[in-house]
Amino acid sequence: MNLHTWHKETEKEWDAFAPIWAKNSQEMWETGSRKSIIPFFSEYVPLGLKVADIGCGDGMGSVKLAQAGFEVTGVDLSNVMIEFAKGKTAHHPNLSFIRGDFNNLPFKDEEMDAAMVINSLEYTGEPLTVMKEIQRVIKPGGYACFAILGPTAEPRKKFSFQRLLGDKVIMNTMQPWEFEKMAAETGWKAIAETGVAKRGVDYNKLGHFSKELKQAVSFMWLFLLQKEGVQ
Template sequence: MGSEFNWHEEAEKQWDDRSEMWSSKSRVMWEEGSRSTIVPFLKQHIGKGAIADLGCGDGFGSYLLFQEGFEVTGVDLSKDMIERANSRIQNEGLSFVQGDLTDLPFQSEQFDGAMAINSLEWIETPYKGLEEIKRILKPGGRLCIGLLGPTAMPRINSYRRLYGEEVICNTMMPWELRKMAEETGWKCIDGQGVYKRGVEETHLHTLDEEMKQALTFMWLFIFEKNG
């Protein structure tokens, strides 16, 4: 990276600028769109307790977790996102704080579980974010993480790197994230795909996991912290 480019500051600025756009569509995404299967999938693997929503945006996903009986703390790098979340949603057992995924404002082993949907990609060194999530989870704690798949148009956020431009998005293949996680003290418990219209279950049932991942808009993982 160039000496004048600060990934953290640029990421915060860009997400502040996008907060109104994101907030306008987040509810539809969580209730009907690409994120509608996440909370049901998470509930299969993470029991009730304290959960951190990392990269919570305007907090609607956090609110859905709260409705399911979790005690939720949402975290986002964008101050504007957190202000929107706090102004729209105020419940005991649901709170929001501004924070950096590589330096979370929490004690070690504070949470029973965590959710990070399309947030690890926005870190300059994703490994550092994964390590910080591990730090805040109790032994055996589980993480539901969503990663943009190969067919996701939002991956355009990292495209300009091909021209040598500075970007704030690290696109990864699902197999890359799983390999990094398993190399650094996580156990993969389960995975599930989110697909664009046109991909039917009949297209998928004969495919192995790597081929299924190749068709995804987003791949969901459940990782468990070893120890």
């Protein structure tokens, strides 16, 4: 699948899925798999900074960032997702949304202080290109928080497996340990990381496991990175 086709298929899939996503997103961010993301982000990124939420979906994560004290611009490829997101801006003056291509983000060079990229890099056709594009828009010394799905996360079963049957899919197979190597090779410094356990897994009982094994039984793995260079 070429890059143009990948983008069109991704846009079509997420446009169609947007109403279901919007119905469930608040629960995900408040009590579900994404509840620890904003506290993790806020622990390392100073309040008040300009943050790009790349792959913002219906905007619930962007809202949580804005409520935490950041100036947030959400970006998504899906027009339908962006329309859902724009409905959330009325009570948040430091929150806006724009449709954008992750390979050509709608920001100037070094315009943003930080980025949040939650389970969206997996849906891009050229992750390395997107990583470099995110790096372009972040100031030297700025931050990026990425969440990468674990190998057995349910979305992988839905979107990735079919490639083995010869179908064109919109999800790459990048694993957390592969992302970590790619980030290091493209000028990002690791600041912190943590796992979100897959349902039924108790990390407290896995103290002797290596990081890679813990990643293998995670729903997703969170990375907090810093762009090398001095502000």
